[in-house]
Amino acid sequence: MEFLRPRGLDEALAAKAANPDAVPIAGGTDIMVELNFARRRPSALLDLSDVTELTGWSLVGDRLRVGAGVTYAELTGERLNGGGGGELGRRLPGLAIAARTVGSPQIRNRGTIGGNLGSASPAGDCHPSLLAAGAEVEVVSVRGPRHIAIDEFFTGVKRNALAPDELVAAVWITQPTGPEQFAKIGTRNAMVIAVAAFGLALHPDRGAVGTGIGSAAPTPVRASDAEAFLAGTLAQAGLWETRGPLPAAVVAEFGSLVSAAARPIDDVRGTAAYRRHSLGVLAKRALTWAWQDYRAGWKRAG
Ligand SMILES: Cc1cc2nc3c(=O)[nH]c(=O)nc-3n(C[C@H](O)[C@H](O)[C@H](O)COP(=O)(O)OP(=O)(O)OC[C@H]3O[C@@H](n4cnc5c(N)ncnc54)[C@H](O)[C@@H]3O)c2cc1C
Numbered sequence: 001m002e003f004l005r006p007r008g009l010d011e012a013l014a015a016k017a018a019n020p021d022a023v024p025i026a027g028g029t030d031i032m033v034e035l036n037f038a039r040r041r042p043s044a045l046l047d048l049s050d051v052t053e054l055t056g057w058s059l060v061g062d063r064l065r066v067g068a069g070v071t072y073a074e075l076t077g078e079r080l081n082g083g084g085g086g087e088l089g090r091r092l093p094g095l096a097i098a099a100r101t102v103g104s105p106q107i108r109n110r111g112t113i114g115g116n117l118g119s120a121s122p123a124g125d126c127h128p129s130l131l132a133a134g135a136e137v138e139v140v141s142v143r144g145p146r147h148i149a150i151d152e153f154f155t156g157v158k159r160n161a162l163a164p165d166e167l168v169a170a171v172w173i174t175q176p177t178g179p180e181q182f183a184k185i186g187t188r189n190a191m192v193i194a195v196a197a198f199g200l201a202l203h204p205d206r207g208a209v210g211t212g213i214g215s216a217a218p219t220p221v222r223a224s225d226a227e228a229f230l231a232g233t234l235a236q237a238g239l240w241e242t243r244g245p246l247p248a249a250v251v252a253e254f255g256s257l258v259s260a261a262a263r264p265i266d267d268v269r270g271t272a273a274y275r276r277h278s279l280g281v282l283a284k285r286a287l288t289w290a291w292q293d294y295r296a297g298w299k300r301a302g
Contacts, residue, residue, distance in 0.1 A: 002044035009053040009140070012167065015046055017142045020164035022046040026054075026069060027110035029103070030119045054114065054169060057088050059302075062175050064091060065138070068114025068168040075099035078108060090301035092173060094129035094180030094199055101125055101184050104191050114168040117153065120160040120219070127154070127220035128199030129182050131212030133173050140169040147172065154219035176300060178202035179293035181286035184214070185278045187269060195270040198258065198282040202290050204240050207231055211283075216262035216275045223261035226283070230254050243295045251284050258283035 004022055006012035016022060022044035025031045034040040048054060054069035066088070072078075076099045077086030089096030095113075102108055102125050116126040117137060127150075135150045139162055153161050162168065180201045186192030197214030209230045211223040233250050234240050264275035 001042065003047065004044055005047045005050065007050050009051050009169075012046065012048065012051045013140065013142045013165075016167060017165045019044050019046070024048055024118065024167060026112045026115045026118070027071065029107050029111040030115055048114075048167075054167075059091075059175075064088075064173050064175060066092075066113060066171045066173065068117070068170055069112050070114075072099040072102045072108035072111050072113075073105070075113070076108065078105065087302065091175060092129075092133075092180075093176065093301075094132060094182050094201055095126060095173075097180070097182040098125045098129045098184070098197075098199065101182070101194075107191075113171060117160065117168050117171070118162075120154055120158050122154075122157060122217060122219055123193045123197070123215040124220065125182075125184065125194060125197060125214065128197050128212030128214045129180065129201075130171065130173070130199075131220055131222050132180065132199040132201035132210035133176065134201075134210055136172040137168060138170040138172060139163075139166045141166040145169065151222065157218045175302075176201060176203075177205040179290040179298045181290045183282040183286050185282060193269065196262075196264070196275045196278045196282060198279060198286055200283070200286040200290055202294060204294070207235050207240055209234075211258065211261075213258065213262055213279060215269075216264040216279055218263065221261065221263075223258040223283070226254050226257035226261060229257055230287070245295070246287070246291045251287055254287050255280035255284040 004015045006015050023042040024046045026048045054067045057066045075089050075096050077089045116124040130150045136147045137153050148161050182199045184194045184197040186195050194215040196216050199212035201210040209227045211227050213221050259276045259280035262276050264272040266272050
């Protein structure tokens with residue numbers, strides 16, 4: 001197996017164009033498992049360690065550009081050297097909550113947001129929060145950059161919209177204008193692949209609600225009917241303005257609509273019925289927490 005070690009983005013893109021079968025390796029926390037278990041034997045690995053253009057984050061207008069090489073530890077603030085990790089997580093609370101649930105400290109130190117998108121697993125923990133936030137994925141090749149709406153990025157089980165010569169460069173997320181939440185259920189409390197996961201973002205500036213479901217459909221998906229129901233109900237009752245209590249019936253209906261949006265399967269981690277049920281519970285919890293934050297005068301970090 002060839003090991004390609006480009007110095008910088010231009011070299012990486014040229015190498016990917018010349019070797020479209022080369023498999024990028026960032027943190028290696030997914031790829032190394034596949035190699036070690038002989039599930040995959042690519043002709044070449046394209047090591048992204050020295051592609052510094054993929055690291056770090058910046059604020060561009062009211063949008064955050066989060067490099068593909070940003071790790072979970074940078075999102076959670078566990079590793080504060082080189083990149084102001086804590087601040088990024090404060091600015092993107094939904095993603096930071098999700099990042100805190102990933103693997104172990106070792107995995108969070110190595111694993112990247114770009115690698116999560118590259119693997120495109122239905123269980124990837126970044127995906128529900130990215131869907132809820134309405135993120136865009138910036139991909140790049142020798143042909144130039146393009147942006148893909150997160151809703152269009154996941155094309156099948158562990159498949160994404162990347163062309164063979166493209167790399168994920170970054171994720172673009174509009175700074176939140178309201179609370180975000182993430183909740184995940186697994187067979188234990190840590191080092192666990194989600195049996196079901198749910199991300200929620202309230203967007204009071206435009207009276208909208210964003211959702212993301214993980215591990216309960218062939219790809220991460222939004223619960224569009226639940227979003228429309230909640231946004232409509234909040235607007236009709238004037239609750240965005242009054243920040244009054246949410247009726248229990250609204251919370252319950254939201255949970256049912258999220259459950260209904262799932263297309264789960266039975267597998268070794270859980271049954272389809274359990275996934276549907278637990279998603280409803282996660283959605284009700286996430287909404288209750290987010291609304292409590294909103295009522296308590298939620299303010300954007302930074
Ligand atoms: C013990 C353990 C626990 C884990 N726990 C969790 C968990 O709780 N939640 C979770 O979501 N995941 C978990 N994972 C999976 C993994 O850590 C994540 O998916 C992580 O985000 C992968 O990032 P990485 O940088 O290590 O990717 P890599 O392994 O380097 O790459 C993963 C895939 O993405 C591609 N890729 C990487 N970077 C790019 C790029 N810039 N452009 C294009 N393609 C790219 C690679 O070619 C590969 O196909 C766990 C893994 C292990 C081993």
